[in-house]
Amino acid sequence: MFYHWGLRRSTLVVSLLASFALAQPPWRDPVPVGGGWASPEYKWLFEFPLPLPPVKQEKWPDKPIYSPATGERIRYYEMEVSQFQKQIYPNLPPTTFVGYDGVLPAPAFIAERGSQSVVRLTNRGPKTSSIHLHGAFSRAPFDGWADDIVQPGQFKDYFWPNLQNGRTIWYHDHVLRHTAENAYFGQVGAYIIHDPAEDALGLPSGKYDIILAISSKVS
Numbered sequence: 001m002f003y004h005w006g007l008r009r010s011t012l013v014v015s016l017l018a019s020f021a022l023a024q025p026p027w028r029d030p031v032p033v034g035g036g037w038a039s040p041e042y043k044w045l046f047e048f049p050l051p052l053p054p055v056k057q058e059k060w061p062d063k064p065i066y067s068p069a070t071g072e073r074i075r076y077y078e079m080e081v082s083q084f085q086k087q088i089y090p091n092l093p094p095t096t097f098v099g100y101d102g103v104l105p106a107p108a109f110i111a112e113r114g115s116q117s118v119v120r121l122t123n124r125g126p127k128t129s130s131i132h133l134h135g136a137f138s139r140a141p142f143d144g145w146a147d148d149i150v151q152p153g154q155f156k157d158y159f160w161p162n163l164q165n166g167r168t169i170w171y172h173d174h175v176l177r178h179t180a181e182n183a184y185f186g187q188v189g190a191y192i193i194h195d196p197a198e199d200a201l202g203l204p205s206g207k208y209d210i211i212l213a214i215s216s217k218v219s
């Protein structure tokens with residue numbers, strides 16, 4: 001599996017969702033080898049609007065939370081893993097996913113450099129979960145270790161300091177034994193650290209600054 005985040009401001013247009021579609025239910029186990037995971041060919045390129053991720057919103061924007069240790073503002077988010085369906089192929093039934101907040105592409109986080117985030121992940125999916133913020137330095141308890149497992153029915157709070165300079169990174173499931181399966185089924189999202197230094201560069205912004213992901217998934 002290969003993901004590449006970082007194509008914001010690119011004029012490259014790709015079909016995203018063909019490769020997200022999976023024909024098998026998520027709890028099929030063991031995973032069939034060779035052919036069982038292959039998606040049908042997607043033939044409707046450029047015929048439907050490009051699916052863009054919603055931007056994740058703070059839980060209580062009007063009730064700011066401050067760190068008891070430093071007094072700094074903490075942005076608090078809540079996110080759920082759940083099973084849902086989405087129409088991908090116009091000629092086939094809806095596809096089953098197990099992803100974040102019931103949407104695909106998953107919500108995108110946009111964090112200001114130096115602003116702290118706490119994300120509460122509640123697992124209402126059929127399998128275990130664990131979030132890794134790929135490309136960020138996170139303290140060990142919040143790094144999504146494979147055996148730091150959030151069981152179905154449980155939640156875990158992840159603290160991310162967003163201290164690095166501006167970058168487009170991504171978050172994804174990282175749990176023991178079925179990381180790839182969870183990611184294939186939707187537990188993958190974009191995470192952008194915005195650095196004020198970027199604003200001086202005169203890059204396209206607003207509606208011209210979009211999040212694109214290219215993924216390749218083969219059986």
Ligand SMILES: [Cu+2]
Pocket residue numbers: 132133134135172
């Ligand atoms: Cu990763």
